[in-house]
Amino acid sequence: MATVRLTMAQALVRYLANQLTEVDGERMPLFGGVFAIFGHGNVAGLGEALAGAGNALPTLRGHNEQSMAHVAIAYAKTWDRRRMMACTTSIGPGATNLVTAAALAHVNRLPVLLLPGDTFATRAPDPVLQQIEDFGDPTVTANDCLRPVSRYWDRITRPEQLLRSLPAALATLLDPADCGPVTLALPQDVQAEAYDYPETFFAPRVHRPRRPAPDATELDAAVARLRVAARPLIVAGGGVHYAGARDTLDAFARRHGIPVAETQAGKGGLSAGHPLQVGGIGVTGSAAANALAAEADVVLAVGTRLADFPTASRSIFRGSGVCLIGLNVQPFDAVKHDGEPLVADARVGLEALGAGLGDYAAPAAWTDAAQRGWREWNAVIDRVTADDGRERPSDMQVLGAVNRFSDERGVVVCAAGGLPGELHKLWRVKAPGGYHLEYGYSCMGYEIAGGLGVKLAAPEREVFVLVGDGSYLMLNSELASSVALGAKLIVVLLDNRGYGCIHRLQTSCGGAPFNNLFEDTRHAGDGAPTVDFAAHARALGAESEKVTGIAGLEAALGRARAARRSYVVVIDTDPGPATAEGGAWWDVPVAETSAREAVREARRGYEAAKRDQRH
Numbered sequence: 001m002a003t004v005r006l007t008m009a010q011a012l013v014r015y016l017a018n019q020l021t022e023v024d025g026e027r028m029p030l031f032g033g034v035f036a037i038f039g040h041g042n043v044a045g046l047g048e049a050l051a052g053a054g055n056a057l058p059t060l061r062g063h064n065e066q067s068m069a070h071v072a073i074a075y076a077k078t079w080d081r082r083r084m085m086a087c088t089t090s091i092g093p094g095a096t097n098l099v100t101a102a103a104l105a106h107v108n109r110l111p112v113l114l115l116p117g118d119t120f121a122t123r124a125p126d127p128v129l130q131q132i133e134d135f136g137d138p139t140v141t142a143n144d145c146l147r148p149v150s151r152y153w154d155r156i157t158r159p160e161q162l163l164r165s166l167p168a169a170l171a172t173l174l175d176p177a178d179c180g181p182v183t184l185a186l187p188q189d190v191q192a193e194a195y196d197y198p199e200t201f202f203a204p205r206v207h208r209p210r211r212p213a214p215d216a217t218e219l220d221a222a223v224a225r226l227r228v229a230a231r232p233l234i235v236a237g238g239g240v241h242y243a244g245a246r247d248t249l250d251a252f253a254r255r256h257g258i259p260v261a262e263t264q265a266g267k268g269g270l271s272a273g274h275p276l277q278v279g280g281i282g283v284t285g286s287a288a289a290n291a292l293a294a295e296a297d298v299v300l301a302v303g304t305r306l307a308d309f310p311t312a313s314r315s316i317f318r319g320s321g322v323c324l325i326g327l328n329v330q331p332f333d334a335v336k337h338d339g340e341p342l343v344a345d346a347r348v349g350l351e352a353l354g355a356g357l358g359d360y361a362a363p364a365a366w367t368d369a370a371q372r373g374w375r376e377w378n379a380v381i382d383r384v385t386a387d388d389g390r391e392r393p394s395d396m397q398v399l400g401a402v403n404r405f406s407d408e409r410g411v412v413v414c415a416a417g418g419l420p421g422e423l424h425k426l427w428r429v430k431a432p433g434g435y436h437l438e439y440g441y442s443c444m445g446y447e448i449a450g451g452l453g454v455k456l457a458a459p460e461r462e463v464f465v466l467v468g469d470g471s472y473l474m475l476n477s478e479l480a481s482s483v484a485l486g487a488k489l490i491v492v493l494l495d496n497r498g499y500g501c502i503h504r505l506q507t508s509c510g511g512a513p514f515n516n517l518f519e520d521t522r523h524a525g526d527g528a529p530t531v532d533f534a535a536h537a538r539a540l541g542a543e544s545e546k547v548t549g550i551a552g553l554e555a556a557l558g559r560a561r562a563a564r565r566s567y568v569v570v571i572d573t574d575p576g577p578a579t580a581e582g583g584a585w586w587d588v589p590v591a592e593t594s595a596r597e598a599v600r601e602a603r604r605g606y607e608a609a610k611r612d613q614r615h
Helices: 008-017 046-056 065-078 099-108 142-146 159-174 216-227 246-256 287-295 346-357 364-385 395-405 419-426 446-457 469-474 478-484 500-508 533-539 549-562 597-610
Strands: 003-007 019-023 026-029 031-036 059-061 084-089 112-118 152-155 181-187 194-198 205-207 232-236 260-262 277-280 298-302 323-328 340-343 410-414 435-437 462-468 490-495 543-547 567-572
Touching: 003 008, 008 019, 008 031, 008 046, 008 159, 008 181, 008 194, 031 046, 031 065, 046 059, 059 478, 065 084, 065 099, 065 112, 065 435, 065 446, 065 478, 099 112, 099 142, 099 181, 112 142, 142 181, 152 159, 159 181, 159 194, 216 298, 216 323, 216 340, 216 346, 232 246, 232 287, 246 346, 260 287, 277 287, 277 364, 277 419, 287 364, 298 346, 323 346, 364 395, 364 419, 395 410, 395 419, 395 462, 395 490, 395 549, 410 419, 410 446, 419 435, 419 462, 446 462, 446 469, 446 478, 462 469, 469 490, 490 533, 490 549, 533 543, 533 567, 543 549, 549 567
Parallel strands: 019 205, 031 059, 031 084, 084 112, 112 181, 152 181, 232 260, 232 298, 260 277, 298 323, 323 340, 410 435, 410 462, 462 490, 490 567, 543 567
Antiparallel strands: 003 194, 019 026
């Protein structure tokens, strides 16, 4: 058997560089590159190997370990999990900074390969710089923090272990049901250790998506349920995108006259102009979708994990005897909410359902009601996003201006706070891939890094990042990376001087304004700081300006489009308003006892709402 002598790190890099994927008939590298922040735990081993790889596996420099992993995750999401990236850090804080990003990927079922350095396998120099010491277990290191947020975790303590662990890691990253973050902890001495690897291990491999077909018994049961449905509703989740099922969903909905509501991850499965589109569902959903959900007798949940937001904390499906069919590639998700499982790839499953349903169509009155509700909701969108001339506009007015300005090339990127709710309700998606929200983990600080990941994956598209001042202050460093990489972003920074979304939640639960808006926080006599975000963005290398009002924003968006590098537009906004229409209850426990009558009143409302939870 022919062998080649390589260090463990060199073998790892060569293996990754030889993994290929096929997208629309075109073969390309599975890994778009490796984001790296080097330290003593990875620079001499993995760093040397990456330098030798050159363009076969490009290395990109990050500024923060969490944010560079966010970039990688957004890259994979934009490619519908068909391509991905790896991230390497040193031991210690570099590794633990990955934990939040790993949790985000875990919740959202997105692939990212994490390659943190580790302590010495030999333990010869223990304790090394940055080493966590467990007094009762010398095998524990900082990387053990990544175990619960990884789908696959291993520590490579011998070079030959790669022969088993790398194929297992790739199988997890590419599995449609178990997809998520993979961590391979790399002791720094083992990275540099050589081994005679079989040359066949590095033969190019082409990976294609696995598409599990439905079980015949489950399929027959689902078809039987849908055939007698008088008020059917489809809830489209992220699996629609990842399975490449957008066109299939379009055809299925049209043929059978079934309205389609969307989760945050599923939004954009159908364009805003589709005749069966009824918008977002749940806590941040449209009135059209939520009204249908309350009356539906059969709900076909396609590729969604049915979290608390789309299900309004298990209170949204209220029809007598409502049946939920879980079409999902992951059995864990397919049986949620007492669902009748249809375990299959979303595209294959919809095709099989369509064949079984034949000429079945939902009653015309039901379809008509859905279309009427969507028309009425569009009137709400027009009204709440319209410019009324105020100097400090609402979130709704800002996103409305950006939505009107963007064309079919545009992609909106956002994550936490109040903006995702308004986007779910109000954003009109003009083309596939035009809506990129991270709301499974609702992670503040994802926005700019996520925008960079989208731009690296789809450089031909115009990326609009909507971010609040709170998220910007948490994590903004990859704005500098976007400038360095020539990956232009248009960032609209809404400054409401605080955490406006949680301020609204706090007061809606009867609480007094406290520690959310700057004006309600403890500060020195001179007051809370006024941050010059435009100057800060310029300091990171971007172009920027501050504007007043929607007219000023619209003019600035034109200048941003003409710019050659990332452009940040700062606008002061009102933290108070939110779209009153639409939406549904969310289970946020209110204090059972309080000296405040407002809290006691909110508790009474909470207890009344709890009665609508199914179980």
